[in-house]
Amino acid sequence: MTAGSGQVYVVTGGCGFLGSHLVRMLLEHEKNISEIRVFDLHLDESLRSLSNNRVRVRLISGDISHLDDVREALHGSHLVIHTASLVDVWGRVPASKINEVNVTGTENVLQACKEEGVQYLVYTSSMEVVGPNIHGDHFYRGNEETEYRIYHKEPYPLSKAKAEKLVLEANGTKMKGGKMLYTCSLRPTGIYGEGHELMKKFHRQGLRTGRCMFRAIPPAIEHGRVYVGNVAWMHLLAARQLQIHPSTLGGQVYFCYDSSPYKSYEDFNMEFLSACGFKMIGSRPLVPYFLLYLLALLNTLLQWVLHRFFIYAPILNPYTLAVASTTFTVQTDKAEKHFGYRPLYAWEEAKKRTITWIKSLEVREKDLKDVGAKGNYCCN
Numbered sequence: 580m581t582a583g584s585g586q587v588y589v590v591t592g593g594c595g596f597l598g599s600h601l602v603r604m605l606l607e608h609e610k611n612i613s614e615i616r617v618f619d620l621h622l623d624e625s626l627r628s629l630s631n632n633r634v635r636v637r638l639i640s641g642d643i644s645h646l647d648d649v650r651e652a653l654h655g656s657h658l659v660i661h662t663a664s665l666v667d668v669w670g671r672v673p674a675s676k677i678n679e680v681n682v683t684g685t686e687n688v689l690q691a692c693k694e695e696g697v698q699y700l701v702y703t704s705s706m707e708v709v710g711p712n713i714h715g716d717h718f719y720r721g722n723e724e725t726e727y728r729i730y731h732k733e734p735y736p737l738s739k740a741k742a743e744k745l746v747l748e749a750n751g752t753k754m755k756g757g758k759m760l761y762t763c764s765l766r767p768t769g770i771y772g773e774g775h776e777l778m779k780k781f782h783r784q785g786l787r788t789g790r791c792m793f794r795a796i797p798p799a800i801e802h803g804r805v806y807v808g809n810v811a812w813m814h815l816l817a818a819r820q821l822q823i824h825p826s827t828l829g830g831q832v833y834f835c836y837d838s839s840p841y842k843s844y845e846d847f848n849m850e851f852l853s854a855c856g857f858k859m860i861g862s863r864p865l866v867p868y869f870l871l872y873l874l875a876l877l878n879t880l881l882q883w884v885l886h887r888f889f890i891y892a893p894i895l896n897p898y899t900l901a902v903a904s905t906t907f908t909v910q911t912d913k914a915e916k917h918f919g920y921r922p923l924y925a926w927e928e929a930k931k932r933t934i935t936w937i938k939s940l941e942v943r944e945k946d947l948k949d950v951g952a953k954g955n956y957c958c959n
């Protein structure tokens with residue numbers, strides 16, 4: 580296929596953790612495309628060099644909450660994978676901003692699809708549109724049909740739920756020229772893998788405490804996790820099959836899953852960190868839940884007191900504690916049944932890749948320290 584004869588895909592948020600894996604996945608495994616438009620507020624110029632003689636990677640700087648930016652990016656495209664989002668459960672950004680990006684941004688993508696005649700939209704939703712809720716209702720090995728007491732108060736899950744509803748309701752919309760808009764929504768559980776910012780934070784925290792991690796969550800609390808490469812693979816397959824079987828995938832939601840083991844959030848992270856010399860202190864939580872909750876409340880108070888001076892957004896707050904302390908795991912094969920999804924990466928491969936990446940962080944940290952030390956020496 581010569582460049583230019585294939586389809587044009589748009590990946591919103593394509594410079595992010597999932598987005599950048601998705602761009603690479605499309606380049607490697609999607610033969611029907613000639614251009615990938617990477618639409619993002621913060622461009623990663625390194626993605627531009629991924630262009631090859633078959634597929635052009637075109638970086639487009641823009642704000643998803645500005646309709647004109649989105650309309651321009653989608654003009655002449657064939658399909659949109661919409662992953663752009665403000666992923667914040669720590670109070671880093673105001674609720675209004677989260678809503679502006681995650682809900683208004685999604686409205687803009689849908690509006691632009693209709694105006695530009697883009698027929699296919701795959702939306703990156705989240706497990707959070709379901710739960711866990713803050714009442715501690717466990718979601719144990721659930722699927723897309725499992726009844727659950729959904730209760731949202733936090734801006735992020737609220738925004739993802741509103742956006743997903745808009746996307747699903749838009750499925751089947753008639754567009755100019757008699758074309759139809761087809762949409763589907765993918766719900767990843769906690770994504771891990773190369774480039775995961777939160778893992779970097781846990782790693783840095785552990786380095787500061789002599790590679791010791793202190794258990795805070797009971798080991799019996801399972802949290803669903805899925806490798807970023809498999810999430811990207813599922814998006815690619817959903818995008819491909821939505822075009823071939825729109826009546827099957829259109830208007831559907833799919834949890835993203837693979838063979839990653841069911842473990843507590845902390846124990847799952849230790850699958851990687853223990854290979855880097857870290858150890859978990861305590862076979863059960865070192866402090867009682869009420870003390871953790873008081874600490875979480877104190878963090879919220881400090882965030883409020885300090886917010887005029889700087890953004891204090893520690894990992895632990897009442898919401899993240901509630902989520903971490905409530906089982907949420909999925910067991911489903913809906914994506915396999917509907918569009919033949921099977922994980923591209925087995926657990927052992929996903930684990931190996933993630934460990935290799937974490938070890939590369941250590942090399943980088945050491946190099947920075949060495950440069951710092953040399954730098955200090957030179958300045959003495």
Ligand SMILES: NC(=O)C1=CN([C@@H]2O[C@H](COP(=O)(O)OP(=O)(O)OC[C@H]3O[C@@H](n4cnc5c(N)ncnc54)[C@H](O)[C@@H]3O)[C@@H](O)[C@H]2O)C=CC1
Nearest residue numbers: 592594595596597619620642643662663664705767769770
């Ligand atoms: N990280 C996780 O564990 C999970 C993430 N998700 C979803 O996956 C998607 C990707 O998440 P991550 O890769 O983790 O986040 P990320 O923060 O690494 O990537 C999001 C991207 O969106 C871009 N973006 C933010 N605001 C924008 C705006 N106004 N205009 C244009 N681009 C904008 C950011 O620059 C970033 O590149 C999101 O939709 C998120 O809700 C779902 C489940 C779990």
Ligand SMILES: C[C@@H](CO)CCC[C@@H](C)[C@H]1CC[C@H]2[C@@H]3[C@H](O)CC4=CC(=O)CC[C@]4(C)[C@H]3CC[C@]12C
Nearest residue numbers: 666668705707768769795844845894899900902903
């Ligand atoms: C109590 C702490 C001591 O170690 C552990 C804190 C862990 C939490 C920061 C994480 C536990 C569960 C995570 C969330 C979950 O994976 C679902 C998510 C889906 C998304 O769409 C975005 C991220 C997140 C909300 C994720 C955020 C971090 C946790 C709360």
